[in-house]
Amino acid sequence: MYGGGITFDGAGADTLASEDPVRLQAFEARIERGEKIEPTDWMPALYRRQLIRMIEQHAHSEIIGALPEGTWITRAPGFKRKLSLMAKVQDEVGHAQLLYSAAETLGKTREEMITDLISGKSKYSNIFNYPAYTWADACFISWLVDAGAIVNQLANAKGSYGPYCRALERICAEESFHLKYGHHCVIYLAAGTQQQRAMFQEALNRWWPPMMHFFGPADKISDHTRILMKWKVKMATNDAMRNQFLDMYVPKIRELGFTIPDPMLAKNPETGVWDYTEPDWEEFKRVIQGDGPCNRERLDVRRIAEARGRWVREALRSPRAVYSMPLA
């Protein structure tokens, strides 16, 4: 899901062929038995590379995702919302910290990952390339984008790589509070004035198409995908996650009296699967490739923050600096 499809691009056909078949078999048997793979364990190069890419993109999504909501911290209406939103966005940055550490156990440094983010080489969740125009957009993100993330993360928490699973368990626990906070905000808009209701309906209209894109296009079931599923790197198909999200949240959105802007959206009573208007995957690709409403702005912010903070990081590494244990 993270990086929407880019995650599962070409693997290099010869990668697996060059692995030691005995070790590979033992590795696969461990995963089959439900054991976790730890950083010092042997693993195929493809497994390592795929996990780095996935965890890294997840980490980037957390720090970039902090930006559209972060702009509403200074505008949150009232103490209760201001305090909650600060804590929520802080959690997201903390998730990035956890995830970068998990990815580092596979051999790529945080600095390298941030450099790849800024250069555009590595991606982040596409949804954060859309702007949060009003307070209601921030509420949509807190409730429904986080809900979508939880669907994905709960699935991945059952994966095979120990450090990622443990990070995700903690992340999911925190995300469940974000979900409650976001739902609470939306309930207040739903039960509020006509203007407040209209604010959320407009936000829903704006954010529904990117939300449908969120889980990525239907997976092409290639040999590559089959291997990743066998290795418990990819735990559920994009369509399955999207369907689960719709199952859980369409009724809740409708319960609050809002209209989801897709006349085709309905659960098929025979299959139990949701029908919907096919999302515009051309737009999805265009935005991933950098041509979305906020791609430039998001990366510029990151680039500027990195440049402005460089002297601080250099000063931390300076041999002249004497770190003295603070007297707590």
Added chain:
Amino acid sequence: MTALKELLYKIADDQLIIGHRNSEWTGFGPLLEEDIAFSSMAQDKVGQSYALYQLLNTLGEPPPDTVAFMREASLFRNCQLVELPNGEYDFSLVRHFLFDTAEALRFEMLIQSSHIPLADLARKIRGELRYHTLHANTWIRQLGSATEESITRLQQSLEFALPYALGIFEPSPYEDALIDQRIFAGEQALYTRWQEVVEDVLRPTQLSLPAWGSITPRLGGRQGQHTEHLTSLLDEMSEVFRIDPAAEW
């Protein structure tokens, strides 16, 4: 009672405005750990202001949301230091050090206050601020002795911030009443203790303090005279709230 209210307003306004500024670092810090640290301090400070406004509410003032989100800039009693924009990290860090050193001492003094609800609250807040000064002192000592750039930046920010920092201690018209009633030992006493701590922390660094007497304090904040930055901060802070102040958000 007016003396007490004035004291509470200025402390609460300081905490709210610096908390708001600290929260602006979310997503922009020089490293993730600093994003997180400034956000933690922001949450503490905004929470502290909320508790102080609640105390004011029990003394007959309007509820916290109204006081924080509906007052005009000229009614705010914060010092000008806290309303200045974050600027670069060196300024934010130096301000954090100068301001939190004063606040930690202020709340320590307030633990002795004859107004019991304030003394009780001060005890709780003092515990939280211990981590803020620990953070500030660690970073000031580290960056104040590291590279030429970090030392130069911190020195320049220190010289820029000091006149505003002295504005923290702008005396109130009620100083004598506060001292007589043992509500608060007064700004002058706080200023003296603050100078000592600031000197102690900076001593092992390569930063130098100008002679205290050579600094002209930037006063006025405690009387509602502010820089233009406070107005824009408040406009932003109340943007959604003022769409419909009667609505529940």
